[in-house]
Amino acid sequence: MSQAPHPSALREQAILAEAIQWRAFIQVAPGDRRSVEFADRAGAEAHAALAAARLNRPIMVYGINREGRSALASVIRPNGASEMSDAIEEKKGKGSKARAMKAEAAKETAKAVRAPKPPGKRAQAEADAAAGKLPQAPDFSAETHKRFRPRLEELQALIADADIAGLEAVKINPVSSSPKALARYRDLAVIALKARAAA
8 A cells, every 4th residue: 555645745746836936056165055047947957967067966956836935856966867856755754864854955945045146157058058049159269269260160060950969979178278168168059959959
């Protein structure tokens, strides 16, 4: 006989079902907590996946309803895996440790809700890409970028053809500012093209 869902799990499911906003909550460093808001869950989780890979730490995604109540929707891990809210709830169980974990998550959510920070340029670019907006090509007009211009043109051609596999196959060694800009441009383009394909 299956066990009835815990009341707290039902409340969280109701919040997620009515969510009108989604927030990727990121702890960049101790004391440095940031959140980025999205209109849909897919965009928040796509941003969380990129941030988790970059920071090598799990990113939490919350759903927020019209009343401002929030619930944990998923945890995106650096290896690309994710845990949905019901699976997380099952793992937590009903013990005191589970309640402590849930209380801590609620505190972090309350901090993010009370004091949202405007996204920086990098976070905004990731949010735009998750929404399907292609990134702007880096400016390689300076002479220092001269030898990297052919690679930039290659990336632009692949983006124009929406060739995701081709973009992912391009090898870029980000050892200086030019290849780092190319890698960033390529990665954002892949996210945007995948978002468009999934729409």
